[in-house]
Amino acid sequence: KLPGTTKVIEQAKNGNDVVLTLDSSLQSTVESQLQATMENENAKSAWCIVMEVETGKVLAWASYPTFDQNEHKEIPSYQDAISTSTYEPGSVMKPFTYAIAMDTNVYPYNQTFSSYQFWYNYDPNTAKISRVAIGTKTPYPYIADALDEDFGTITFDQGLAFSSNVGICELLANYVNYSQYCDYLDKFGFFQKVNTPYVAQSLGVKNVGLPTDYLSTGFGQASSITVLQLCQAYTSIFNDGTMMRPYVIDSIVDSDTKQTVKKYKKKAVGTPISSQSAKEVQELMSHVTDEGASGHRFKMDGIDLLMKTGTAQIYNENLGKYDPAYHTSSVMAAAPANDPKVMVYYGLVSTNITSYSAEPFKKIMRDTLQTYGVSTTPTTQTQDTYEKWESYSMPSLVNHTIDYAHEKMKDKKVHFEVIGDGTSVVGQYPDANITINSNDRIFVLTNGSKITMPNMTGWTRKDITVFWQLTGIGIKTSGYGKVTSQNVEEGTTISTDTKIEVTLE
Missing domain, CATH: 3.30.10.20 (Trypsin Inhibitor V; Chain A)
Structure with missing residues (x-):
């Protein structure tokens, strides 16, 4: 104490209690399955978020690599894969391109396209992207489906089930209006902060100025977003057009009086698409687990799912190009398919892009449905259904x-x-x-x-x-x-x- 100064003693006060929306049992399941993912898939990172579709309430939220909070001498990453890390999400973005085409009344119902390699040119005078014959020299690199797959001539409905990049290019080049597409991305809340209280967030980058980037954004490359933005946007599809804000804090309670200081509730943050458009996208997503479709290995006995899988390239700053080894792989799903109540988004970054185990996702989804008493009985069919896709x-x-x-x-x-x-x-x-x-x-x-x-x-x-x-x-x-x-x-x-x-x- 210096001469002539006053000593002031202020007693510490107890802080308020924060009550989370997380379900401890589901959180434990997610944590254990992500740990197994990190170990079994040689993963650099992994994440999972579980939400209620109709409310936006977060039931589980985990991001790996993580650390022991009791011994945090070394923190592997300060980035939360769900809210502060931005990424190119891959094919889980495709349902939004379909939704935009449907909502603007330009979706080509029952029409077909050739799914092998999209070679194209761009006319700056008309701002028109035109598909050209395979092998035609243009300033732009051709776009192909994963592993240069050729599905032949297929319908646009099939394009989503097969996860065709070429189908997305056809929609964006020949049907969807560029300005409307950009406006809808904003309506879905991409590249903006999600109004989730007390959660640090990043924005991502809308990169649609060049023809290649515009087309690539439609299938989840070129532009970057956050997992939190993606999950908020998906509530509009699963919730019949109404987009719900994700929230992870249920309430703040006075630790002494036990009185609720602040209560958080569900909050609708927009209706980017109509109920009819949402229902039509749901119908297409219900076929992603069909035999021969892109998500068949994630199909679960006794559970009808709405699903979209995604695989994306990752830009490597050190190499100055997309990483040849590591990719982002993810699964977005909601159940039950006829009336979605819960949604699970599970993802990882690893070298194993085609055969990573589906079991962690299935375990998380199964426990979620059991915990919340959601029926796992498939919709009754009056006619035979054929499991094998032909x-x-x-x-x-x-x-x-x-x-x-x-x-x-x-x-x-x-x-x-x-x-x-x-x-x-x-x-x-x-x-x-x-x-x-x-x-x-x-x-x-x-x-x-x-x-x-x-x-x-x-x-x-x-x-x-x-x-x-x-x-x-x-x-x-x-x-x-x-x-x-x-x-x-x-x-x-x-x-x-x-x-x-x-x-x-």
Whole structure:
């Protein structure tokens, strides 16, 4: 104490208690599975976040490498992989490109594209990207699917199931408007801080100025984001268009009086897409776990999932190019598929990009559903479903007999719908030579004068639209998903005057 100064003693006060939204059991599961991932996959980093879809409440949050807080002599990284580390996410960005195309009414339903190598040129006068013949010399590098895969001529719906980069390029070059695309990225909250209280965050970089970067952003390269931004944006798809803010603090409580000082609740932060667009993207994501699709190995017995997988290159600053060895791999999923309640995003950075174990993700998802009592019973199907994914070329059936049509379709694992009581085919869907897959619904219209009401249970909106277009018989729909009931009994004779109503769930 210096002469002439005053000694002031202030007693310490207890701080407030912070109550987190985390579920201790799920957090333990996530921690153990990420530790196993680090050890078994030779991973540089790994992360996982589990959230409630309808509220944004974070149920588990972990980022590796980590450290023992009791012995933190050496901290391997000060970056949290979920909120402060930015990355190029890869193909988990593709559903947003699809959502934008659908929401702006330019999505090419039922149309096809060639999936092998997207060679292109750019006209600065028209700001138009044009696909050119393979091998054409242009200033721009061609874009291919992973491992230079060739899926042949496929529909855009199939493009998401197969995770086709070329399909994304086709959408962005020929259908989606550039300015609208950029605006929607902002609406989804990318490259902006997520309003999660008390969480340090980074922004990422929107890099869409050059043609190559614009196309690459559509499939998750070139532009960088955070995991937290991605999860917030996905709530808009899983939550029927309404985007929810992720939050990890439930409340702040006075440690002495036990009174709640501050309470945090769910908060909607926008509706970037319509409910219908969200439902349509959900329908496409439900097929990512089909046999032959990109996420089949993550399929879980007794659980219907909405899913998108992602693999991304990582820019290596020391090499001045993308790292030839390490990649980001991740899985975004929500369940149950017919009414998403919880979502899990699991990812890692390692050299093992094609065969890393699916078991950590499955364990986390299974424990999440069991903890929260979410039903794991798949949606009831009224028709057989075929597990194995097979593709076929649609035969030409028009002007042939119905017996001929049955013969041509009998070896194909599809749902074959015959409209009318005629003996010859006068219309078909899809058209001849279009690629079709297992479980697709195929329609033929005959020359008969009598049309009877089919059993539409399990039909999608697309199926209903096709029936309407072929017959001219209007159908009133309510809800989203698949048909669960109809007001006209199966087998009833119907015409353009029949008032048909169906309910989808």
